[in-house]
Amino acid sequence: MEPRNAPEIFLKPYNPAEREPEILKKWEDSGYTNPDRCIEDGITDKDAETFSIVLPPPNVTGTLHMGHAAMLAVEDILVRYNRMRGKRTLWIPGTDSAAIATQAKVEDILYKKEKKTRHDIGRDALMQLIEQFTDESKATIINQVKKMGASLDWSRYAYTMDEKRNAAVSEAFIRMYEAGLIYRGDRIVNWDPKLQTTVSDDEIERVEQKTPFYYFQYGPFVIGTVRPETKFGDKYVVMHPADERYKAFEHGQKIELEWINGPITATVIKDEAADMEAGSGVMTITPAHSGIDFEIAKRHNLDIEQVIDERGILLPIAGELAGQHIKKARPLIVEKLKEKGLLVKVDEDYTNNLAANSRGGGTIEPQIKRQWFIAVNKPVKFPTGETMTLKEWMRRAVDSSETKIMPERFEKIYFHWIDNLRDWNISRQIWFGHRIPAWFKGDETKVQVESPGEGWVQDEDVLDTWFSSGLWTFSTLGWPQESDDLKTYHPTTVLETGYDILFFWIARMVLMSGFLRGEVPFRHVYLHGLVRDAKGRKMSKSLGNIIDPLTMIEKYGADATRLSLIIGASMGNDLKLSEDRVRGYKHFANKVWNITRFVLEQAPNAEAKINEADQKLLDEAHAIATTVSGHIDAFRLDLAADTIYHYVWHRFADEIIEESKPILKGEDAAAQASRVAALYQILLVFLKLLHPFMPFVTEAIWQQLPQPASAKGSGEAMKGSDLLMVAKWPLLR
RNA sequence: GCGCGCAUAGCUCAGUCGGUUAGAGCGUUCGAUUCACAUUCGAAAGGUCCCAGGUUCGAAUCCUGGUGCGCGCACCA
Secondary structure, eight states: OOSSOGGGGGGGGOOHHHHHHOOOOOHHHTTHHHHHHHHTTSSSOOTTTTEEOOOOOOOOOOOOOOOHHHHHHHHHHHHHHHHHHEEEEEEEEEEBBBBHHHHHHHHHHHHHHOOOOHHHHHHHHHHHHHHHHHHHHHHHHHHHHHHHHHOOOGGOOOOSHHHHHHHHEEEEEEEEHHHOOOOEEEEEEEEETTTTTOOOGGEEEEEEEOOOOOEETTTEEEESSSSSGGGOOEEEEOOTOGGGGGGTTHHHHHEEEEEEEEEEEEEEEEEETSOOHHHHSSEEEEGGOOHHHHHHHEEEEEEEEBBBBBBBBBBBGGGGGSSSBHHHHHHHHHHHHHTOOOEEEEEEEOEEEEEEEEETOOOOEEEEEEEEEEEESSSSEESSSSOOOOHHOOOOOOOOTTSSSEEHHHHHHHHHHHHHHOOOOEEEEOSOBBOOEEEEEEEEEEEOOSOTTTTTOOOEEOOOOHHTTTTTHHOOOTSSSOOOHHHHOOOOEEEEEGGGGGGIIIIIIHHHHHHSSSSSSSSEEEEEEEEOTTTSOOOTTTTTOOOHHHHHHHOOOOOHHHHHTTTTOOTTEEEEOHHHHHHHHHHHHHHHHHHHHHHHSSSSOOOOOOOOOHHHHHHHHHHHHHHHHHHTTTTTTHHHHHHHHIIIIIIIIIIIIIHHHHHHHOOOOOHHHHHHHHHHHHHHHHHHHHHSSHHHHHHHHHHHHOOOOGTTTTTTTOOOOGGGGGGGOOOOO
């Protein structure tokens, strides 16, 4: 058969690297990622149902990795699908300052280049360096996000540290302070001696490790510990009131005994926090460096003495070991106790979970510090008029299904987290971040944005980065102004992110949106899994198993990269990715390209009448549209993509086209015309179905289709544009 | 310690409300093909649905117990 109609471009295989930039430009020039523009041009109905997503803002420190790529693919599929279905669709882009990580990185660069620390150059100079760094990084990551084909509305771009977001953060802090939700207090917090800042409970990572477990003679008792270096100040010995073994001892009883630096007087404390099952059932406490000990000390009004300073150095209470770092001091203390005959035994095979700062910091040292907290158990009045605690609100939002977490098992994990939640420490002792709008003068405190006047000094601390992230769904829409965007698009429809930040972010957004707006931040939470290598290992530099999305895009195209991250990736489960997978989907893009070539090579007949057999084929295509739509509506993108993939390749190409060949070569002109028309119409249907998943190749093909836009798909094209991106989704059967 | 989840072909995974002979992709083997295809097409082999018990006319699917693996939380001295 002679090629008759197919444009020349189809004679060569599909070349994504060549096509993608021009397609990207067409989309950008159209402005149709902005729903306002779609309404202006009559593509979307003003009163249409809305569909909104905020992009989880990538950190400005990083470059695009496969996790981002997976996130962008999922969200873009949802966005393109809903836009094509005629919904008023908004997807807001943004970037995140990632305070601690960014500052640490810039400090690192500063030290490597000039051997200077932040204290050498001062706060202002450091902030300037950070600004320079983040400006560059922002441009890089934005450019990379675009290459994935993400149809974000860049006219609404937000940065967590820009002016509008700063204003939102201050407003939120002040409102919460005035409601009594935010308070300042001396409490035991997680101190990172390396980064010199506190971190929240959720940022702590437990690392299992083998540590010797020491048993010491403490007067008449045997006590156990993995941290001998904290034991200098121990002058209280605690046991359970119901412990029969120690009923001879009374609460408050004084006992003289020999300890590390000589004789001391210990006091017996009976408290139910002591676990009778653990070790000897007796423990000494270090209230300044342990959460549970601190609670006990407060209950019984005991002395609290700091033993270790902010850098991990022993204080004068340690006697001759004062000034030593705890790491070096530990063996010396053990040695000293051994000499005194107080070392009972050592269990070398003990494993315990060491608390470390998951944000690249050091080993956590509990310290008592004056910090800002959000009270999660305090009843307050919500904008809805109800009075409840933040915990209760967070529980109800999900319990009532106002927000639905998918996959559902994460709802249980969420509830479990809420049950264990304690007041949230929101102040950080770093320089980069949102300054706390609090001012001090002597004993007075004022919470407001501007300085109250002469002699007032602003709090040096900045806010936990998740404080501002918690506002993200509505700070990006104009809050605290009651803007049109806010009224139209909030609560957002979907929040899609990795399950690893369920608590950090999702829960904090529910909290903030609840108290500040009296509504949930989103209707659905879609949690995707982590992208791992083909063997299921985490991708990491040290393993050398990183698959770079930008390399994949260059080699195989953004479409293939997207599909490789969608098919076979069921919700909430980790995905094993290999370069072979990506290559496989490049073949699919080329298959679609060639199918188009075949269909276009047939001469269409304007008078063609579709016969009964061919109508069945059309019906079948529309039935596929129904199936695909149903899967997307249920957020089963893996099944949706698999369905359309299978239909296009193994039904349309392998069967329908093959069966068509005899008809097209045959003598029956009517049958021939009918089949040509049917093939063309089915092509239009599946290009649309495929578009959310593979936007580039489908748009590239769409642009080559011979008929004018208005006629494409028998009047199913939307008004105003010949872009597939805003074409109307096929009819469902 | 408390909690959540997973186990289906060599590998990666679907399997919806409990219902026909348990499916797909990749891989393997065999064959065809340059007639849309930087190839593609056809066919075949491959299963104790982790184990044991229970409910049921009927169980990969529901229940109980066990085994193995993964994850989350946790202030065990």
